[in-house]
Amino acid sequence: MTRVLAGPFCTQILGDLGADVLKIEHPVHGDMTRAWGPPFERDLKGEETGESAYYLSCNRNKRSVALDIATPIGLEMAKKLIATSDVFVENFKVGFLAHHGLSYEDVKKIKPDIIYCSITGFGQTGPYAQRPGYDFQVQGLSGLMSLIGEPEGIPLRAGISIADIGTGLYSAIAILAALYQRSQTGEGQYIDMALLDSTMGLLSFAAQSYLLDGKLPPRIGNGHPNIVPYGLFEAQDGYVIIAIGTDSQFEKFCTFVEDETFFKAYSTNKDRVLHRAEVNRKVQSFIEEKSKTYWIEQLDKIGISVGPVNSLKEAFEDPQVMAHQIATPLEGLKTVASPLNLLKSKPTYRYRPPHLGEHTDEVLREILTENELKGL
DSSP states (O other), rough: OTTTTTTHHHHHHHHHHHHEEEEEEEETEEEEGGGOSSSEEEOSSEEEEEEEEEHTTTOOOOHHHHHHHHHHHHHHHHHHHHHHOSEEEEEETTHHHHTOOSEEEEEEETTTTTEEEEEESSSSSSSTTSSSHHHHHHHHHTTGGSSSSOOTSSSOOOOOHHHHHHHHHHHHHHHHHHHHHHHSSSEEEEEEHHHHHHHHHHHHHHHHHHHHHHHOOOOTSSSOSOSSSSSEEETTTTTEEOOOOSSSHHHHHHHHTOOOHHHHHSSSSSHHHTTTTHHHHHHHHHTTSOHHHHHHHHHHTTTTTEEEOOHHHHHHHHHHHHHTEEEETTTTTTOOSSSSSSSOOOOOOOOOOOOOOTTTTHHTTSSSSSSHHOOO
16 A cells, blocks of 8 residues: 555565565555656557656556545455455555554454554654655755755755655565564564655765764765765766775876876875865866776776766666666566566566556455455
8 A cells, every 4th residue: 555656666676576566546546656747658659648657667566456445345355455465565644544444453453464564754653753754855854965965055855766765675675574584483563664764774874974973974066975086077078987996996097197196195095085175186187188988998997987977868778787688678668677686586577567456356356256346
């Protein structure tokens, strides 16, 4: 019972790994992201199908069942489906499903070993528990936006909904851990996931740096707070990314550009971080003398991490991306493949993102007799 992004992203991961995912949607409105476009998918005649790219991005490998749980018959069907399920995932506001008789305690009576995962903005407890949570809001609240942008610019949100996506990832991990725990003990459990918690978890070394010395990490644009030179540099015909992570790599770079004095002056990463502006200016003076292709080819040869700044078109046409078949066809729709590359249990692509209620009859036939189905 999820919609928008965090919950659907989580359940798509599980679906890719083989789970039979039933997406329960309101019969009239469905997942609101179906309408979050343009762009919308078009059929063979060029007409819009009504399914947005946003919705299509996180709902493959699911079967859509249209039920109104606010009605007695809709709630009854939902409970019958719960009785046959291993995992229940929802991302409604705190208390919404309890009001409809589908709290964890209610569901546990139907299926005692159920794994019940709730995804909300702020979790089930605390002063913000009743607030709605949105990705942009959480990016600001978590401190993430304070790290993004140029030093003299305004704070910026990440270009994707990283709070939602990160929470979806963490939720899938938690569910898989709970499934393994149940295989050992026979017991299900409740999982309380929050966008704010997950986003702060994603802050990683930035958060740890603050907790270590109490200093606020500055916004440094494309730079790295702990490594120099590590950033975007302008060549004759565009930008290249250069990431020099070790002292030996820096020495290789200085040798290649024939400037041993540069290496001796800033031979340790600590020296380079403390003199960030001077080091970056010097590196820029070398890069601007040649083309992007020159630097990408030559630095790659000596083992330095280097690359272009691709558009999405260029990224999908990159030979490495094409070799890994990241754009995967699925019943006439190109989707972004799962990055989970398991040797013995590879992700599978069985269902394209479903239309609203597409599988209602099919799924209900699995739990009802033909006469019961006719009576609905």
